[in-house]
Amino acid sequence: MLHIINKSPLSNDSLGSCLRVAAPGDILLTEDAVYAATVGNAFEGKLREAMGRFKVYVLQADWDARGLGDRRIEGVSAVDHGGFVDLTISNNCCQSWL
Amino acid sequence: MSEGAVKKFMFVNRKAPYGTIYALESLEVVLITAAFDQDVSLVFMDDGVYQLKKGQQTKGIETKNFSPTYRALEGYDIEKLYVEKESLEARGLSEDDLLVDVTVLGRAEMGALMNEQDVVLSF
Amino acid sequence: MKFGIVVNEGPYQHQASDSAYLFAKAAIAKGHEVWRVFFYHDGVNNASKLTEPPQDDRNIVNRWTKLAEEHKVDLVVCVAAAMRRGIREENLAAGFRISGLGQLVEAGTKCDRLITFGD
Numbered sequence: 534m535l536h537i538i539n540k541s542p543l544s545n546d547s548l549g550s551c552l553r554v555a556a557p558g559d560i561l562l563t564e565d566a567v568y569a570a571t572v573g574n575a576f577e578g579k580l581r582e583a584m585g586r587f588k589v590y591v592l593q594a595d596w597d598a599r600g601l602g603d604r605r606i607e608g609v610s611a612v613d614h615g616g617f618v619d620l621t622i623s624n625n626c627c628q629s630w631l
Numbered sequence: 632m633s634e635g636a637v638k639k640f641m642f643v644n645r646k647a648p649y650g651t652i653y654a655l656e657s658l659e660v661v662l663i664t665a666a667f668d669q670d671v672s673l674v675f676m677d678d679g680v681y682q683l684k685k686g687q688q689t690k691g692i693e694t695k696n697f698s699p700t701y702r703a704l705e706g707y708d709i710e711k712l713y714v715e716k717e718s719l720e721a722r723g724l725s726e727d728d729l730l731v732d733v734t735v736l737g738r739a740e741m742g743a744l745m746n747e748q749d750v751v752l753s754f
Numbered sequence: 755m756k757f758g759i760v761v762n763e764g765p766y767q768h769q770a771s772d773s774a775y776l777f778a779k780a781a782i783a784k785g786h787e788v789w790r791v792f793f794y795h796d797g798v799n800n801a802s803k804l805t806e807p808p809q810d811d812r813n814i815v816n817r818w819t820k821l822a823e824e825h826k827v828d829l830v831v832c833v834a835a836a837m838r839r840g841i842r843e844e845n846l847a848a849g850f851r852i853s854g855l856g857q858l859v860e861a862g863t864k865c866d867r868l869i870t871f872g873d
Contacts, residue, residue: 653795
């Protein structure tokens with residue numbers, strides 16, 4: 534399953550809930566959720582811990598829009614919108630954690 | 632109304648009622664999906680568990696109390712209602728506080744159930 | 755692949771409609787079909803032809819209209835949500851149509867994937 538998160542984990546628990554409940558799979562961080570993948574943010578430890586179970590991606594356009602440059606946590610991959618489409622296809626189902 | 636194969640639809644309710652419209656709208660889609668003879672599951676987790684709290688009285692906010700609808704779901708053959716255990720506990724609630732019979736699942740069981748679905752709609 | 759898309763939020767307030775549009779465009783660019791976009795909740799406001807953003811801003815409504823015209827995307831606005839918010843046939847932008855929630859369920863049953871964009 535592809536889990537799509539669009540909220541910053543510093544102000545909303547969507548990512549936290551996803552990590553608590555979801556079975557291992559892919560996570561795509563879009564919109565304000567991309568902040569979760571930045572070095573030094575307070576959620577970094579939790580995301581790193583989850584990366585053993587989940588493959589984590591950020592949407593490049595959302596990352597760039599927020600000026601995050603080279604702050605991406607190692608092991609998190611960036612995808613463009615075409616990559617987003619591919620992720621929805623390589624997974625049988627996707628869930629947006631709104 | 633049905634045509635083709637039956638898909639497994641899961642509705643994940645994570646928001647409290649009344650503060651936003653999503654809980655009410657989720658119920659609308661659930662009823663229509665059942666009318667299409669699809670396999671319907673409802674999940675209540677995070678603040679979504681508050682949707683099932685007994686004793687809702689909405690007169691004072693001049694809004695329709697839609698909580699009785701959860702008890703009517705059985706009449707539409709919608710019987711798979713799941714509540715996540717930790718969400719319930721984190722809110723100081725137990726099954727006795729809920730207005731309808733549910734299946735309480737641990738987080739791993741919930742995650743496994745989500746993975747079995749064809750379509751997941753989150754509200 | 756056949757995609758269905760759900761847009762739950764209005765234009766300009768949330769990024770949801772922009773994200774959905776960019777996803778739809780990318781899917782089409784890769785040769786996939788975007789069969790239907792269903793506008794629900796405040797998402798129905800994406801269908802107002804009265805929308806008039808400042809000239810230096812993107813026109814979210816026109817973008818959807820153009821996508822529908824060029825790629826035969828079925829843009830469906832939830833009737834109950836639309837009525838509640840004053841979206842009617844007379845102010846509906848080109849390419850959109852108003853219909854019931856059954857259209858959302860149908861997108862779930864007929865599309866290979868259903869992707870939701872919301873808040």
